[in-house]
Amino acid sequence: MTEDWQGAWAPMVARVGEDFANGVIRWGADVIEAGAVRRYVEVLEFDCPLHQGADAVAPSTSLASFALPPMWSAGEPPVFTSAARNAEPERSPLKGTRPEGMPPTSAYMATDYEVDYLQPARVGDRLGRRGNRLVRCEPKATKVGRGAFTTWEYEIVNQREEVVARCRFGMYHYAPHAASDAQ
Numbered sequence: 345m346t347e348d349w350q351g352a353w354a355p356m357v358a359r360v361g362e363d364f365a366n367g368v369i370r371w372g373a374d375v376i377e378a379g380a381v382r383r384y385v386e387v388l389e390f391d392c393p394l395h396q397g398a399d400a401v402a403p404s405t406s407l408a409s410f411a412l413p414p415m416w417s418a419g420e421p422p423v424f425t426s427a428a429r430n431a432e433p434e435r436s437p438l439k440g441t442r443p444e445g446m447p448p449t450s451a452y453m454a455t456d457y458e459v460d461y462l463q464p465a466r467v468g469d470r471l472g473r474r475g476n477r478l479v480r481c482e483p484k485a486t487k488v489g490r491g492a493f494t495t496w497e498y499e500i501v502n503q504r505e506e507v508v509a510r511c512r513f514g515m516y517h518y519a520p521h522a523a524s525d526a527q
Contacts, residue, residue, distance in 0.1 A: 349447070349483070349485075349490045349519070350483040352447040353447060353481060353483040353492045355445040355446075356443075356445060356446055356447075356478070356481045356492065356494070357481045357482075357483070359443070359445070359478055359481070360478050360479065360480060360481055361477070361478065361479070362477065362478055363475050363476060363477040364441050364443050364476045364477070364478065365474070365475050365476035365498070367474060367475050368474070368475075369472040369473065369474045369501060369505070370413050370437070370472055370473050370474075371413065371470060371471075371472040372410050372411045372412055372413060372470065372471045372472055372473075373412065373413060373414040374410070374470075375468060375469065375470045376402050376410050376465060376466065376467050376468065376469050376470075376471070377467065378397065378398055378400055378467045380410075381395055381400045381402050381403070381406070381467060382395075382396070382400075384402075384403060384406050384409075385403060390403070398467060399466060399467055399468075400466065400467050401464040401465070401466055402464070402465045402466065402467070402469075404459075404461045404509070407459075407461075407465055407471060407500050407508060407509055408459075408500070408511070410465065410469075410471045411471040411472055411473050411500045412437055412438075412473075413437050413473075415433070415436060415437070421434075422434070423435060423436070441476055441478075441496065442517075443478075446517070447491075447492075447519075448519075449491050449517040449518050449519050450519060450520065451488075451489065451491075451517075451518055451519070451520050452515055452516060452517045452518070453515070453516050454513065454514065454515055455493060455514035455515060455516050456512075456513065456514040457511070457512070457513045457514070458511070458512050458513075459509050459510070459511045459512075460509060460510045460511075461508070461509050462507055462508060462509055462510065463506065463507075463508055464508075465500075465502060465508050469502045469503060469508075470502065470503040471500055471501070471502060471508065472500070472501055473498050473499070473500060473501075474498060474499045474500075474501050474505075475497070475498045475499055476496055476497075476498050477496065477497045477498070478494060478495075478496060479495045479496065479497050479512070480493070480494060480495035480514075481493075481494050482494075484516075486516070486518070487521075488518060488520060488521065489518035489519050489520040489521050490518060490519055490521075491516055491517045491518025491519060492516070492517060492518075493514060493515070493516050494514065494515050494516075494517065495512060495513070495514045496512070496513055496514075496515070497510065497511065497512045498510075498511055499511070
């Protein structure tokens with residue numbers, strides 16, 4: 345990253361408030377199925393009657409999983425393209441947004457995640473993720489490197505496009521310090 349690494353983030357700071365998904369909905373891989381809800385609560389030994397039966401309510405903590413698009417589909421190239429230890433997937437809906445104008449970085453980490461649950465999702469619902477609005481971009485040098493803390497917001501909607509949950513998550517995209525610089 346250049347000496348003016350903070351200035352390199354100015355275009356992203358100027359885009360705070362922009363929806364990088366233009367309100368498009370990316371639908372989850374499958375509808376919510378009773379068996380998937382049962383398996384989800386089974387490992388937790390969570391015996392709440394709300395989560396049982398053909399019209400079960402999906403646990404709120406499962407919504408992000410049901411709204412996640414498929415990692416891979418038939419006919420697509422492999423997700424993992426390297427056999428190296430700790431190799432990252434080539435693509436993933438979990439990697440976050442890298443919009444045009446974002447300075448190049450080679451590392452990132454999630455910093456926080458919060459959700460407002462607004463209504464239940466039930467067996468038979470199809471969930472999707474709508475939007476990807478940048479609500480904060482703050483350049484900062486840390487012990488691990490130089491980059492920016494970003495906060496993004498999106499909605500989880502059902503097949504009727506009703507908002508089920510509003511989610512906010514933080515990321516730190518950064519260029520790591522050289523090993524000799526790290527202290």
